[in-house]
Amino acid sequence: MSDITKFYSLAHICIALIGGILLLAIWYNIRKRFSQFLEEDDSQKRIDKGLLYLSLALFVWVFSGTWIYMANLFSFQNTILYDIGYSFFSVVNTSLLLFALFYIDFAPSFLYKNKKNTLILIALVAIVSVLTLVLIQYYKNNPVINGVRLSGVPDLLLSCFLTYLFTVSFYRTFMSRGLKMVAIISTIAFLLMLVSQVPDVFVIMDDMLYEHLIKIIAKTTFISIFLVLATSWVMQLALTPKPSEMTIQFLDWSLVKITIPSKGIYDKTIDFGSKTTQYKNLLKFGIKRKYEEGDRQYVLVSSGGEIKSQTYLSRIIENINSILQLESISQLERKDLFTFIGQGKYRLRVIPENISIDQTLLQEFSKTN
Numbered sequence: 196m197s198d199i200t201k202f203y204s205l206a207h208i209c210i211a212l213i214g215g216i217l218l219l220a221i222w223y224n225i226r227k228r229f230s231q232f233l234e235e236d237d238s239q240k241r242i243d244k245g246l247l248y249l250s251l252a253l254f255v256w257v258f259s260g261t262w263i264y265m266a267n268l269f270s271f272q273n274t275i276l277y278d279i280g281y282s283f284f285s286v287v288n289t290s291l292l293l294f295a296l297f298y299i300d301f302a303p304s305f306l307y308k309n310k311k312n313t314l315i316l317i318a319l320v321a322i323v324s325v326l327t328l329v330l331i332q333y334y335k336n337n338p339v340i341n342g343v344r345l346s347g348v349p350d351l352l353l354s355c356f357l358t359y360l361f362t363v364s365f366y367r368t369f370m371s372r373g374l375k376m377v378a379i380i381s382t383i384a385f386l387l388m389l390v391s392q393v394p395d396v397f398v399i400m401d402d403m404l405y406e407h408l409i410k411i412i413a414k415t416t417f418i419s420i421f422l423v424l425a426t427s428w429v430m431q432l433a434l435t436p437k438p439s440e441m442t443i444q445f446l447d448w449s450l451v452k453i454t455i456p457s458k459g460i461y462d463k464t465i466d467f468g469s470k471t472t473q474y475k476n477l478l479k480f481g482i483k484r485k486y487e488e489g490d491r492q493y494v495l496v497s498s499g500g501e502i503k504s505q506t507y508l509s510r511i512i513e514n515i516n517s518i519l520q521l522e523s524i525s526q527l528e529r530k531d532l533f534t535f536i537g538q539g540k541y542r543l544r545v546i547p548e549n550i551s552i553d554q555t556l557l558q559e560f561s562k563t564n
Contacts, residue, residue, distance in 0.1 A: 203407040204264035207414065208257055214418035215253035221425040222246045229432045245298030246428070249421050252291035256414075259284035278331050282324040285350075289357065290317045296360055301367035303360060323349045339398050347396040358389045365420060372427050381420045387413035434458075436531055438544045444551040445481055448559075449474050453515075458525045465518050473511045476502055478552075478560060480533070480543040485550040492547075497539035508533055508541065 225246070262280050266272040296302045297313045305312050330346035331338070338344055362385045369378035391409040436457045444452040449467040451474070453460060467474040476494075479501060484492045496502045508529055516526045533541045543550070 197403070199403050199407055200267055201264070203411065204260055204267065206411055207260040208264065210411070210415055210418060211253050211256035211260060214421065215250050215257060218246065218250040218253060218418075218421055218425055221422070221429065222250055225425075225429060225432065245295045246425055248291045248295035248298065249424075252288050252295065253418060253421070255284055255288040255291060259288065275332065278328055282328050286317075286321050286324045289320045292357075292361075293317055293320070296364050299364050299368060301371060302364040306360065320353065323353045342398055344396050344398055347392075351392055351396045354389055354392055358385050361385045365424070368424065369427075372431070374423070374427060377420065377423050380416065384413055384416035384420060388417065431528075436544070438546050439549070441532075441545045442549040442551075443481060443543075443545050445478055445556055446553055447556060451477065455527070455531070458521070458527060458531070460519065460521075460525070463519055465515055467514060467518075470510075470514055473507070473514050475560075476507050477511050478556075480541070481545075481550050481552055482557070482560070484543040484545065485547050485552060493536055493540040493542040495539055496541050500539060 259281070262277075262284060263272075266277045266280075271277050293306075293313055293316050296306055306316070326349050327346055330349070334340075334345055338346060362382050365381040365385070366378045369375070369381060387409055391406060391413055394406045434457060436455045440456050442454040446452055446464070449471065451465045451467070452462060453465065454462055479494055483494055494501050496505055496508065498504075502508070512527050512529050512532065521527070532544055534544050535541055
């Protein structure tokens, strides 16, 4: 085993192990400190599970790195046993990363909205892994044809697609949190991960030193991005208003007064003006939360529900931010006012005692709806 290979394998193991432990520690701390809020809002459980899957993926990297190191140390890297082990760790690692993407809100919609699609992708990963294993054995005596290692082609094509998924998901996530530089760096890291696989297929580009250097840089950045993702989520949780501290008063048609101390909003009157649809939707949430019992305090947001699309919820928040001209750190997000409770159901996060609705307004609204 060359010194370069030995260094890469040991560095890979140590970096992944430290990253996995740190990410798991952050996840555990989040569960401990924000357990009540996480249980309150099902949508938060998505991110929570996503962090756990990311940390597990890093520990799989540790096992795969150890497997590579042992194979080189005891010289069984050219055996079918090594190929099977390597393929197994690759499938498990990719599967965990795909599960993590399913729990990230800004992943491509076909992945985020349908767990079945995630399972289909995992099946595709397994098929590619088996195909790669078969090609390795079939071309054992002549693995390179015209400068191309055929066994690496299926995996490279799959990596191109996975790079797209990760790039889009993390770029959108960090941009939504105001971390533009991190979004750019994450894109570069994913592209580097892809570039580092190219020499495995096109052997004319194979340079062991630079290939391993790119892999180390990419994986270190990759893990750092995971940690930034976790940290930024902690900050979001800390800034999320508590239901008991918020108040909302429906004064008249188009007029609402709100107080959210954690966002620096105190008795601010909002005039929705001509935005009557947003106002009526917000009033629906207020009435349901104020007067319905227990698990009936929700509004169904779906094509067949009282509100046809989640877009209408986002517009309520956008209008409030625009009217109040809030600074970026104080701007409201959808999860600040609305709790997702599953199956297209949302409810206002403000507790019923802190909701006030003018009786004349209530009567008028009841007559027209």
